[in-house]
Amino acid sequence: MRWIETRAALLFISPWIIGFLIFTAWPVINSAYLSLTDYDVINDPSFVGFDNYVTLFEDPKVGLALRNTFLYTVMSVPTQLVVSLGLALLLNSATKATGFFRTAFFLPKMTPPVAVGILLLMLFNGQNGLINAFLGVFGIDGPAWTTDPDWVKPGLVLMSLWTVGASVVIILAALRGVPQELYDSALVDGAGWWKRTLRITVPMISPTLFFLFIVDSINALQSFTEAYTAFFGSGNTTYSNDAALFYAIYLFQQAFEFLHMGYASALAWLLFIVIMAITAVQILVTRRFVHYEGGNP
């Protein structure tokens, strides 16, 4: 009986397993092999041992790309979390048209990332952009967001807020799960809004925040499309900006522009190791701040 169930289960999940083996497992194993070769797509890969990995440490652009990516991650992840939480709290306290607002907040997430990249160039245009026009209302002479290397990453971080809709919806779902009696008890004890938020809301939704923290970090470390569109691939322009050279962009250039597939595979494996290490550190450091109702695992 058990064997029949197992066989049925395997049968039902076999499409996924086959897809996983062909489209994920094989490319992963293959890229590990290619990272030890010199390969240009057309000609047979030639084995070069660990040369590509040695080159990684000698290539100044790898350091630059990693630095840019880390800085962007450090700036964008907390900003996105705070803004998502703020919007979700607002939505949670709304009494009318919550469905409309939930949709409205989520809609920008549906914008294709390439369009977001183009939008960035328009909104953050130093001369005629809406952002600087808005700052001008307060007498602030806005920076050159799209050309000044010091302001390129902050611009990208602000633009990343365009797509916080998904996080807002996830946090909102978590907020709806916080037992009302906890707030009632706190109210009886005279706790104000801030205290209730900090002492009840945040601890109760901390597993969700933790999940978003990890997922957003991984996404930020793999950032590509918006920055590539805005600073490396839009139209016929040959303008680019080192400050926006994220690791995934450099990897893409090596693989698909310079056809250094072996080296790009080594870059991909380094990124994988870096993300694994950062995620492990994040889990170790932050898990004591995460509260699970059923007890911490």
Place this chain on the structure above:
Amino acid sequence: MRTPLVRWSVLSVSLALALTSCAKGTGGGASAPAPSAGQFNPGASYSGTISVMGFGATDEIGTTRVDLAKKSLGGADVKLIEGDLDIQQFLSSVAAGDPPDIIYANRDQIGTFASRGAIMPLTACVQGEQIDTSMYNKNALGQVTFGGEVWAVPEFNQVQITMANADLLKEAGLTIADVNGSNWDKVTAAAKKLVKTPGGKLKVIGFDSKLPEFLPLWAKANGVDLLSADGKTAQLNTPEVVKALEFAVGIYNAQGGFAKVKAARDSADFFGKGNQFAKGELGAMPMEQWYVNVLNDVSPKAPLAFDTFRTPQGQPLAYSSGSSWAIPKGSKNAGAACRFAKTMTLVDTWKAAAQARLDKRKADGKPFTGILTGNVQADAEIEKMLTSGGEPWDSGVKAFYEANKNTFSLPANPADSEFKTAWQDAVNRVLNGQEEPQAALDKAQQDAQKALDEAWAGWTKRTN
């Protein structure tokens, strides 16, 4: 307990080994047998369907030529895979042994494709189909000649001319001669006179030197190419290039900095009737000739002035670029592909396409401003067909035909993308205020030379 574990381990390792062994490409590099002239017979008829990647017959120039090329095949059908050539898709198809029959690529991509064995040399195609290569613009042909062989059939030519707003020039007491590049001090002075920055906001760009893309033009005007004639030595940090970059960046600095110019440039309606020239927001710039047609279409009343781009010695100069037809290694219809490329670029084909364009323009009540075909004989024939659009458009057309006779180009090389990235990154670092021209170009020289050395070594290894 141990048995399933061992079984799974063996299976996993076997799978991994099998998969990694599959990782070997199917390409044979330059070791594939060379095609012979006998494969390409001008009297042969072809059947079946030939697939064309990277070309869309989106206007009368394209459709007229494709119709004639299709007719020349004697029965074979033509399937267009439209959109710009997707390099990854193309190379993967070659590696998988299932390439398109012919591709439409930028000429500066040919060296990279040829050096990696992704396309076949056209020596046999040229001989067999009796293609007279002397009809092609020699710079265009140079861009697709690699290792002593022609690897693609060139077509179209893009050249730069000087475009200016005549009203702004007049208002500032200037003429087109002040902004055509013939005197760099005058260009800088003109930029300062033309620029308008009320309240610190850049309202009118005086002169846009079109960096980063036009560094090769400014460098050549100053007497040097970015790459040696054999395509092996980068010449990015020579005093002439450094001076050219300092000058071109200096023009931006004289107008409040590149950031402001780029922001103004980015927010302009480049292809619309609200373009910078029509709205009086740009004094002058060097620009490719096709923009004359755009301006004529969208803002025929704009107060424009044209001249060739000129060297400090007063000679017209333009950097030539364009497209080309190449036959992938493994093409199943190489003979038909060769005929297709030949017919697409024949003088009579171009004349027929030009006539179709002329008829259309006439019906729209607009002048026929010509086509730069990359074929010198066709250019001469088409020049005779031009119709007047009055001034300033006739001057614009005259300028780009003159520029077309005074072009230069960079040679095909196996590391074109890395080479371009090296110098463009250097220019961008200077424009972004991160480095000085000399330091930026020194670094670019190192990066570019390293990439060239490695790529040429790879080519030597594959061909020996």
